Amino acid sequence: MANRMEVGGAPGGDGGGRGAFGRDWTQGGILGNLLQLSWPMVITSTLMMLGPTIDMIWVGKLGSASVAGVGVAGIAVQLTMGAMMGLAMGMRALIARFIGARDVDSANHVAQQGFVVGGGFALLVALVGIFFAEPILGIFGLDPDVMTEGVAYLRIQFVGMVAISFRFIVEGVMQASGDAVTPMVTATIYRLVHVTLSPFFIFGLWIFPELGVRGAAVTSIISYSLGVALGLWFLGSGRAMVFIGRGGLDEAGRQTGSRFFWWIPRSQPSRLRLSFRNFRFDTGIIWRIIKIGAPAMVSGMQRTASQFILMLFVSPFGKYAVAAHSVVQRIEMALFIPGMAFGQAAGVLAGQNLGAGKPERAERSAWMSLLLSEVFLIACSLVLLFWPAQVVSIFNSEPELLEIAATYVRIAVSGYVLMGFTSALMNVLSGAGDTVPPMIFSLITAWVVQVPLAFFLPKVGDLGVFGVRWAMSAGFIVGSVLFLAYFRTGRWKRRRV
Template sequence: MDGHSVSKRRSLSSIYHFIKLSLKGSNEDFTQGSIRRAVFMLAIPMILEMVMESVFAVVDIFFVGRLGADAAATVGLTESVLTLIYSVAIGLSMAATAMVARRVGEKNPEGASKAGMQAIVLALAFTLVISIVGVVYAAEILQLVGAPASVLAIGVPYARIMFGGCVVIIMLFLINGIFRGAGDASIAMRSLWIANIFNIILCPIMIYGIGNFEGFGLTGAAIATTIGRGTGVLYQLFHLFKGNRILKMKISYLLPDWSIQKSLLNISSTATLQFLVASASWIFLARIVASFGSTAIAGYTIALRIIMFFLLPAWGLSNAAATLTGQNLGANQPERAEASVWKTAQYNVIFMSVVTIIFLFWAAPIVSLINTDAGVVRIATQALRVVSLGYIAYGVGMVLMNAFNGAGDTRTPTWINLCGFWAFQIPLAYILAKTLQLGPLGVFLAIIIAESAITVVTYFIFRRGKWKLVKI
């Protein structure tokens, strides 16, 4: 065997060992050593975590879809309401990640543990209110989002279980944010693996039954999802209180600490608004596209789902930037924090460049795997090709946004999103699509123009460095 072959085998063995180590997880100190290693040690499990989160929606709609249009509509309408709960969960998760990462960087594991527990207390108080309202007014909530009588006839029990069990949704998001802040992304990843395994096994059983067990129909999907997520939360709690990692939880940390909770509320409130602003803007863009007919909105919807699927690795990388920023600021190493952000952005640019090439040359075949209608394929292909032209800028932008969040400065990206999406992107989309009569193409052009402009603004604000001075 020649030297080149030996070197290649060693390199592959080293990569395999590195991936295995990142998936296993360990008490690593990300405030020193190789930044490249730190990025990938965090990013690999974070990427897989996000893939697992997306599997929930796919599994549910796959099994429920066989029950008919009304059952599928129930899931869709309930999810539209749960999106508001997701936004709160993500906001709390961002706050927990930022505060726990800061304490870990300060080499204050007790403070990190206490911050994590206070975030849980805050989330439980919020969830109690939401769950009661959801259980009592499930039918009224479905009516509010436009559910017809046929959906109400079968969907209220499903919605009641999903709203009542939102505690497991929020806890799954939140506790994973705590683990990410501690740099223990492997636990976050495995909790979603476990949740998905239970959901995949239980969904068909609870819906259709097995043997003499007849199943619960649509309601069974809610039961399976809630049990699946709940099992993931139990796994999280086991490792939180096990005490063999950086975080060592104590029951005494559950006593309310108003100073910590105030800080968490300040960060999470703007983080929640940040997510809502961005999400709601896509709804308005969809309304503009929908005005050009069902073919246009079908193509846009398919393109958007394909885009989100391919963006998952990029989101994983940007989450790594949040953890590294928080921990290095806590260690009083702002320059290393900034270097970590630029290194992460560099890798994201490489990945997004590859995705851009894929969409430019193979958009049509990818879309055709999902839908073969010529009109739908044409619109979706056009959307993928046009939007992909802004992917490199978007990849940098999401890293910088998460760096702000990791530093505890959730206000800056919230204001950038508010101005960029609502004051610029939506009006521009309307002008290009309607006034200049470019149709759906106008919306797609507005997306890349606005996203690129947002990244440029974010870049210059980030370079000013005020995020390095944020205290939490």
């Protein structure tokens, strides 16, 4: 198995033929393929962001100390999530190549090892987080009330790290195999549960205990666990959810009849049926997952680690500055997610097309995802530029916070208009298995540009805390140039996994 499982640009074994894979994403119109893969990913990624955002809205009613505590603790949670997503990227890249090469048995084997890697890493970070939550947040020098809220939220989130990790694995297996709709369906279900339960656990409504910020963390873990259970059921059953127009699909898996109306959900055989029947530990595959995923893990972790440092530069300016910074980070996440989803979709197409020996289709998919990302970000940037206070007030309407956050948002727009280059191309390169250059560019962006500037700019004139935001925008601009320059070299198309 280990010898025949190395793939590059040439097709591999049969793997069961077209019927086992449903639609062939290595054929047909690139824009159509990208849109049909990306729109469920946009919704799935938005739903991923929706839970923490809803929590922040409800927690905002508990006061600025709760908002600041959850915001700072959220950085620690994002740090571990970034690491988990990075490790999962190694698995995703391998699965996409094998599906493109029509080697479904090898794809299933990689998925099995992905659960081993994800579960082991989650247990490790959970133990660290549970026992060291207070020292981790203590480095920020937070006010006592903010510290209390943050530690309470963080410990419960770390208790559920295995569920969070397995959610990334399940979602990654489905999406890398070309099934983007089923993760969207499961995400919709578990986020509805999350949104419904949050106020009950936070405020003690009906028969539920009043847990405050702890309630926000509890509902997160409940919803993630539900998402994992649903995802495993779909993967194990060999079924996938698709939306079919009233004309149905032809034998090649193409939509016939109405494309935009009368769409209904329908279960069809999935591209990859997960089975642990012949499971065995494969250190070779585990190493390849880690080898590809480790640079992506570093990218995700350092990005969030730099947020830790940036928060250190913000915290001396008081709790309103910390709360404003946290709110704007939530807005930024909302903008980043669609671009990331377009990039993930293009990464799946790139991986499968490279596995099928079609590198030019992989490149065209990437350019199309970049275009879609930029159109979205420019439109959103205009809204934020003209109505910053109205957007921020969704989270918290305290005048002191609004004043800082509105200015923060206007500064941030200068970097948002180019963020699509980073969010799209980073995911395309990682999806193709070329994870080292994105890691290097992310390190340069954060530690050569953002952190040094964030240290010096607040001391320049009367910039104060706004100097931190200018530093972050400068990082986005530099990162965009680096990613675009490397992508144009075409080296990523020759990457073997």
